[in-house]
Amino acid sequence: MATLIIKLIKDKRVSIIIYCAAAVFLVWMYMAMYPAIQLKMTAMNDVFQSYPEGLMKAFGIEQLVFDHLENFLAMEQFGIIWPVMVICFMAGLASYSIAKEIESGTAEVLLARPISRLKVLGCRYLAAVLILLAFTLLSTLIVAPMAAAYNIDYVFASYVKTAMVGFLFGWAFYSASIMFSAMFSEKSKVAMSIGGVAVVMYIFKIVASLVEHLGWMKYLSFFYYFDANEVLVRGNIQALSIIVFIGVIILCSATTAWYFQKRDIAV
Amino acid sequence: MPAIEVNNLSKHFGHTRAVDGISFSVEKGEIFGFLGPNGAGKTTTIRCFMDFIRPTGGSITILGKDAQKDSVELKKHIGFLSGYVHLYDKWTGQDHIDFIKALNGTSDSSPALIKRLDFNPELKTKQLSSGNRQKLGIIMALMTEPEILIMDEPTNALDPLLQREVYTLLQEEQQKGTTIFMSSHNLAEVDHVCSRVGVIRQGKMVAVEKISDMKHKRIYTVRVAITGAYNSADFKIPGVENETTNGGGELILHVKGDLDPLIKKLAKYTVHEIEIEHATLEDIFMEFYQ
Numbered sequence: 001m002a003t004l005i006i007k008l009i010k011d012k013r014v015s016i017i018i019y020c021a022a023a024v025f026l027v028w029m030y031m032a033m034y035p036a037i038q039l040k041m042t043a044m045n046d047v048f049q050s051y052p053e054g055l056m057k058a059f060g061i062e063q064l065v066f067d068h069l070e071n072f073l074a075m076e077q078f079g080i081i082w083p084v085m086v087i088c089f090m091a092g093l094a095s096y097s098i099a100k101e102i103e104s105g106t107a108e109v110l111l112a113r114p115i116s117r118l119k120v121l122g123c124r125y126l127a128a129v130l131i132l133l134a135f136t137l138l139s140t141l142i143v144a145p146m147a148a149a150y151n152i153d154y155v156f157a158s159y160v161k162t163a164m165v166g167f168l169f170g171w172a173f174y175s176a177s178i179m180f181s182a183m184f185s186e187k188s189k190v191a192m193s194i195g196g197v198a199v200v201m202y203i204f205k206i207v208a209s210l211v212e213h214l215g216w217m218k219y220l221s222f223f224y225y226f227d228a229n230e231v232l233v234r235g236n237i238q239a240l241s242i243i244v245f246i247g248v249i250i251l252c253s254a255t256t257a258w259y260f261q262k263r264d265i266a267v
Numbered sequence: 268m269p270a271i272e273v274n275n276l277s278k279h280f281g282h283t284r285a286v287d288g289i290s291f292s293v294e295k296g297e298i299f300g301f302l303g304p305n306g307a308g309k310t311t312t313i314r315c316f317m318d319f320i321r322p323t324g325g326s327i328t329i330l331g332k333d334a335q336k337d338s339v340e341l342k343k344h345i346g347f348l349s350g351y352v353h354l355y356d357k358w359t360g361q362d363h364i365d366f367i368k369a370l371n372g373t374s375d376s377s378p379a380l381i382k383r384l385d386f387n388p389e390l391k392t393k394q395l396s397s398g399n400r401q402k403l404g405i406i407m408a409l410m411t412e413p414e415i416l417i418m419d420e421p422t423n424a425l426d427p428l429l430q431r432e433v434y435t436l437l438q439e440e441q442q443k444g445t446t447i448f449m450s451s452h453n454l455a456e457v458d459h460v461c462s463r464v465g466v467i468r469q470g471k472m473v474a475v476e477k478i479s480d481m482k483h484k485r486i487y488t489v490r491v492a493i494t495g496a497y498n499s500a501d502f503k504i505p506g507v508e509n510e511t512t513n514g515g516g517e518l519i520l521h522v523k524g525d526l527d528p529l530i531k532k533l534a535k536y537t538v539h540e541i542e543i544e545h546a547t548l549e550d551i552f553m554e555f556y557q
Contacts, residue, residue: 003369011357105353109363109407111319113370114342264320 004115004123009131012093016131019089023082023139030076031146034069041066069147069154070232078162078228082139086132086170087198093131094177095190097124098260102185102214107265121182123262125253136167155235162232168245169226173198175252184261198222222248268331269317270295270415270446273350278311279471285311287326287470293448293463298408298441300461301450302552308470309329310350313419316448317347329415343373346413350420350450352404360388360395360403367407376506377410384432396423405433409440418449422456434460454549466555473555478548486546486554488514489520489529494537523554 009016037044044066066072098121101107110120140163147154173194180193201221208218219225225241269292278286286308293299303309314320316327318338327334329341354363354526364377381388384402392400399426408416421437422430435461437447453458457464458478466474474481497518524527526543533541546554 003366007366011355073546104356105349105351106355108317108347108349108353109355109366112317112342112345112347113367114339114371116339262321264314266314266319 001123005118005130007096007125008093008127009125011133012096015089015092016135018194019085020135020138021223023085023135024142024147027073027080027139027146030073031150031152033064034072034152035150037066037072068233069143069152070158073143074228074232074256078140078166078232082166082228083169083223083226084198085139086135086166087173087194089135090128090132090170090174091166091177091191091194093128094174094181094194095187097121097128097178098181099190100187103187105266107154111265117261117265118257121178121257125178128178129171132170132174133167136163136170140166153239158232158235161235161237162228165226165237165241165245168242168249169222172222172245172252175249175256179252179256179259182256182263243247268295269293269328270297270330271299271448272326272328273312274326274328276312276315276327277323277457278308278315278320279323284470286315286322286467289467289470289472289473290325291475293446295446296441297463298437298447298449298461300464301448302452302454302455302464302555303450303467304455307467309467310419312448312467313350313417313448316417317342317345332348343371344414344417346408346411346416348404348408348416348418348421350383350423352394352400354392354400354403356393360386360390360406360549363392363403363407364388364410367410371411373411373412373505376412377406380406380409383436384429398426398429398444401425402429405436409436412443414445416445416447416449418447420451421449422451422453430456454552458548466552468555481551482548484546484551485522485524485526486551487522487526488544488546488550489522489526490540490542491518491533491538492540492542493518494532494539497536501535502529505534506530 098107101110111117140159142156143159144156176197177190177194180190184190184193202223204217205221205223208215208221208224222245225238225244227238227241232234232236268483271293273292274290275288276286276290277284277288289312301312306383311320315322315428316329316334319518321335328363330344332341334341358366364375368375368377380386386402386404386406388403390399392403395403399424408418416437422433425433434456437449441447449461461478463477464473464481465472502518502520505528506522507529508521508523511519520529
């Protein structure tokens, strides 16, 4: 079992390093920028005030006061960039785990060994979740030492909570991606499907915030359940977010296992 | 108990019947050749053996176990070579060998095979030629010293010297008691290595016979030079499938089965010259293929 987990981590080590380095670099950049932004906060607020209200809502910008690091990072990093990074990272891992093996024919190397399909899937799944956990912890908790290095005040508990909800957000996207990966035999189809799902969910969130009577659409979007303002700024974890993410994880994972077990691997 | 037993196996892809109710068995310790034209269903059958794809109907029993339900247990005893060797491009040959060693956890004869096939395991597989990829595939199939070898075109892309080495390897494996099931297009290879063959065409099994029996099939090419005119209707005899004239009164007849009715018809004429050739193995296979 360890062989299969190590294999995935080893094969994807370049991607893992790139994503982690990019996440750390972004946090470092924001930390370096934040003292200067704080000094020019009044001028910047004037600029933001001139933006249309709908636009602000669409991008989830509720408070334009950067008096706390958490407000700044909720808008700059955890509002959109971090979720997009996680979606791309997880889609890449999921498509590599199954669809690429089938597409390139190397699934035959794996399945000719005395290991069940479920074990192959389980090892790949576990490896990806471990990678996600490491990425989430690194990219969120790195804020603490960096903020300390720049003498910026921060609320550590908020980052722990963000890491927790962010991890579930990434896991839910991974579960959906691996489900597509088990169903399709081509990497590109997996990327297109999960990319499509993410874009549609983001549109739902924007439409819900702009059109009052379509407000219910927000419940169809993972971006609503991973709300950086709610978790990072206010320090709240919504029970509904946890329930939805865990529900999606269970449903998609079970579907993946069932489908991968019954499908023809090489045709 | 046969090493491999296939009963009424079928595999359909939508409306396409890739394999359509085939049955045969392979005895322990024999080398069984699986022949057929492209698209006949050879690879589909092999993929069903390996549980890569699930049969629409029928059953496959390997070493007395169900190839689908007991596939994990069975794969401890099966060495598999794909028709096109798929490898991880970023890995070296040694990485592949180590991976199999870790997952199979059984005996490892890879060092001897590497030496024998003159293979460099330190190169990344994307740098390997098709012949070297095939060598690695053969090493991966044989290194665990399996009881059953399932090979799809084992000498694909190998030069004649290496082909001969592989034949020797397979015969040595057979002497150790390994059962070998191999598909092939190379009739000389089948003639050289296999003791029995199965011929599949359009998803159906058209023959399962010993090579020696096939060679003794009563299929002949008869060339007759007749003096004077002859009535071609005289040669419309059951079993005489083909009739061609090679100019100058020479008849070429392809006969399946008994020669006697043809000889009796020829006795009515003045035969200047007659030559009766026993069909080659290739001719016999072509009979099944067409």
